[in-house]
Amino acid sequence: MKELPNREIACLDMRSFYASCAAAWEGLDVMKTPIAIIGNIERKGGVVLAASPPLKEKFGIQTGMRLYEIPDDPSIHLIEPKMQFYIDISMELTRLLNRYVPKEAIHVYSIDESFIDFTGTEKLWGPVEQTIARIQDEMYRQFQLHSACGIGPNMLLSKLALDLEAKKTGMARWTYEDVPDKLWPVSPLHKMWGIGRKVERTLEDMGIYTVGDLAHASLDRLEKKFGVMGNQLYYHAHGIDYSTLGSVLIDQQVSYGKGQTLLRDYVTTDEILTVVLEMCEDAAMRLRLAKKRARTVQLSFGYSKHVHGGGFQRQQTLESSTDETLVIYRVCIKLFETYHDGRPVRHISVSLSNVEDANSFQLNLFEPLQGKQEKLGHVMDELRQLYGSKAILRAVSLTPGGTADRRSKLIGGHYK
Template structure:
């Protein structure tokens, strides 16, 4: 029996942690964790249940939307503290199961395989409830638990039912799929289906999980490849992933980097400075995994001050790469072709159509390819040992650069 444990209900782990530091009750106080209290447009990272119900402030809201009220408590994130609490909760779990039976999914959520623990702790459902109570007793952090015969159903039980109950617990079996899962719509409400995949499925006439379960498997595989096969079987509640493996999709399918800029970037020179930093991050992750990719995608979102909008364009190159400058030149070409001189507020870069680096061919006309790969590897090793800010490109030292500030953050936020 697989159990995902969400370390707080209503997605307010950060709010719960800050509440413990301030000796507040997260379930009774209006609390919001804000990325930067000095910037009115800063994003709300977490909000307590009372903040959501009384003031309509939720994760993703902006600081300027929060009303001035004496009962509201605002905090900036303390990522080092959040990580420390997360690690301590994981240590607590190892007193119930071996570490191999734990899969940390995110800072505030993990999967626990309780299979075989019956002789030690009794019924798995009772064990899960005991763990739930123990987390609250030791850390004063309320948490939610979902159970199921596999990772998929356990996660869905958590997201679709446990978070909505007062006890914060739900258990699903295969018998629950048709009644509880199939009516689900829109499809993006289901774990593992994003907005883009949802749109593609909608174009095929598939609008609910029940539609997906009764769709033509060959058509899904033709449209989505192996992912189409997984989507079909997940709609029936079938997931063969094991705890410790990446759930839903085996292997990395892309490397990407997205960044919301702290101000409008009005010139091409400024945008390209950040773009080069992002290409460096994407290329580094691909190199560390010994992967190369052939499709490079650039996404640009314009400032709301210029009525928003933007574009996302891709280009597939003949030969896979993890070379920073090759990725950057493609992104630069896409930017110059599609940018309409409006202020930029968000930039994203991704590398897809991945394959093993072993398939990379030497080029008789580019004799420096191997040297660039070794140079990239050397820079990666230095950063891994001394920090991401140990070696930077010159653009990072300009006013437009963001790498230096980001190197001083954890998870994009202050330590």
């Protein structure tokens, strides 16, 4: 086994980031004021994107709930998101970190979370805990943002220290020696970063219920069941991670997809397929930009709550991989015609999996125009990257059922 990494990696998370930014904008105290960030205040079904601690504790409102579930209480502040403002604040936080470490030592994991390598900074700033406390103090004084930080010898343990301890205490350090006492008792398994509900169910079917069970499971058995991910699960259960800063820590990106909840029920075939085509366009573009092709196309529908919900999720695997929008769309049409039962649709998603590198695909001698279609797709991608997603649209996106034009005005799914 390689020598275990032993660096000073910190995982810094802004607590209640969206609510805190909104509170600062409005001149409120996020720790004392019930605040809900609502995706669309004009709609009773608007989603709660973020909730301040008082809103969670006093009223039981959590992220993901709906506007109509929030009590009609005058103390509650309902605020629409200002996505560009949040992005600007996130960039300023990164600049603050850059005063303590070089840019190469910062990996922005999400808008409110970053990994920082403090290895060697002790000579400049003193002990790492002291440096982080100083940074946290500056973030609060400048931006009124509270934060939590996990510290570990690698990215994995710093993240686990954050999620499982520091979010309650403000700061926590985990070492390899802490793994048996702090990590192995963790249950249910989805509490460990990198294990989703589906993997958790599979592990439970194997008689594995805690991280300790996972750490003591047979490596051969895990690899046989999960492949490469089984190896990763085993070593992560021991706190071992060889990822370098900025690399993919949980390497499970095996699909590319796009989905959206519609603003109203879609009933007609033309409107539904318009959105499906837009989803295919977006998903295929992600494939092309990643220099990948996919063989399996999955179409998922969620039906309207007015017809008691439900839906379907079906997929088809092609003989050869593709990154062409219309090839993917034709598969979706076939799935739609086979499985859609005519009920109004409220959610649509398209997912592409069974992915391989673009330069490894097999040419199809029976489709001589394949090269032209491929070039056309890349040209459209370049135009959108240069001039924005509205630079080139399919005509159906301008019909009443199209959503691409509206979505082009959004940042992170919300208006700027």
